[in-house]
Amino acid sequence: MQIGDSHSANDAFSDQMRTALQQQFGNAGRGFLQPGVPFRYYHPAQVTVSSTGWSAVSAFSKTATGPWGISLVRQHADAPASMTITADEAGGLGRGMVEFLGQPGGGRIIVEADDGGRTVISTASSRNSDAMWLRMPTTPDTRSVTVSAMGDGPVDILGWEVGKGNQARPEPGILYSNLGITGSTIDILSKVDPGILSEEIRHLKPSLLIVAFGTNEGFNTTTNFDSYSARYEQIIQDLHSAAPMAGIVVTLPPDGVRQERQAPYARSCDKLAYGTRGFATPPALDTVRQAQTSVAQRNHWMQWDWRQAMADTTHPDGRCTILVWGARNPPIAARDHVHLLKVGYQQTAASLYNDLMNGYGLWSSQKHKK
Structure with missing residues (x-):
């Protein structure tokens, strides 16, 4: 389960991870998803989702009230409404569950x-x-499922999970769920209702939690760094306490820059990315990286450096590479100098996959020696 900000909401990175892991260990299906269409331009891999009549309520909203589950979004309806999930391949909806309030x-x-x-x-x-x-009334031949509110009272959907096989005999293999909220920081996880989280973990049983926040903390001018490290650590510890059998991967944010015209560090990327001037890594982004690194080391959690995965011989630490990636033809980073394009997300996901498999190989060899 990958939880994070817009880099996780975009399914390009997570789907590359999903595809690689499922090729290695078997395709058990799509996994747990945010309900309905949680935001514009929502395009989850392996399935197609449509929705009408529902209102998405996000934990990112400053005015909306909870409760929220781990998806950090719920779909609300007071009148008739429906949402449909359709598998892009045969057998993709052999089994499934709907989580509601x-x-x-x-x-x-x-x-x-x-x-x-x-x-x-x-x-x-x-x-x-x-x-x-609620268990979906599916069979191995089911291709689509529709969840409808009848309009006779308020209904709130917290999420849904779909997989291959059937309810009694799930298809073995990997389920890889990505849950992201654009613009969010690690603090959004503090809004998850502990009771709901406990019930979700009991159902979903994640074996690996990939926590991928940091970009928005590093670009926000209001981030309180006096308490950031402690908050970051406590929130992940709470998440881990709910899923004590799950491994943790602390994911440092990818490279990101902004144009600075007056700050003294305005030219920090000038010698590293030719053809661009005035771009710099926000100092707070490096502060975020340092804090997350310390937390990971202190708790013996795996740490993966997304920016390092963007490195090359000219940029050994990955700094300012997003400008180089954006200048390629075709580009593999977005014009906002914060997000990657699909190929960029896929390329960096391959790096995380390789690191995970290297660790898995060491674990497997040691296990067999015993």
């Missing part, structure tokens, strides 16, 4: 499979903010 006065939902399965359930509960799971 039980609440006083909650309305009914209908879950329908395209090959005839149909389930109706009330989301009414005497307890408020109670996460509940």
Whole structure:
């Protein structure tokens, strides 16, 4: 499970990881997704999602109130609404679950499979903010599932999970879920309801948590670095406490720069990226990297440096490489000098995959020696 900001919301990096791991260990399906269409330009790999009548409520909103689960988004409806998930390949929806919020006065939902399965359930509960799971009425031949609110009371969907095989015998292999919120920092995870998180972890059983925040902390002028390291560490520890059997990968942010016209460090990229002038790495981004490195080392968590994965012989530490990547023909980094394009995300994902597999190889060899 990869959790982070816009780099994780974009499925290019995570899908390259998903594809490589599934080729190595088997394709168990798409995994857990944010419900419906959580934001514009949402294009998850392996499935197609459509939605009508729902309102996305994000934990990133300053005015919206919880509760939220690990997806950090819920879809709300007071009137009739529907969302459909369709597998891009046969067998992709052999099994699945819908996570919804039980609440006083909650309305009914209908879950329908395209090959005839149909389930109706009330989301009414005497307890408020109670996460509940409903098994999708699927078969190995199911290609699409539609979740509908009937309009007879409020309904909130927290997420859905789909995979291959069937409910009794899941297809063995890898499920790789990416959950990202554009513009977010590590602090957004503090909004996850502990009770809901506990129930989600019990269902999803993630074996690896890839935590990928830092870009927005490094570009925000309001980040409080007096307490950042402690907050970052505590939030990941809380996440790990909910999933104690999961490994942790602390992912340092990729390279990012901005144009500085008056600051004394304005020319820090001039000698590293020819043809561009006045660009610099925000000093706070290096502060973020240092804090995350210290936290990872202190807790013996795996640390992966996204910027280092962008390095070349001219830029051995990866600094200012996003300008070089953006100037390629065709470019592999976006014009905002913060995000990568699909090929750039795929190239760096291959680096993380190789690092993970190197570690897996060492573990496997030591295990067999025993």
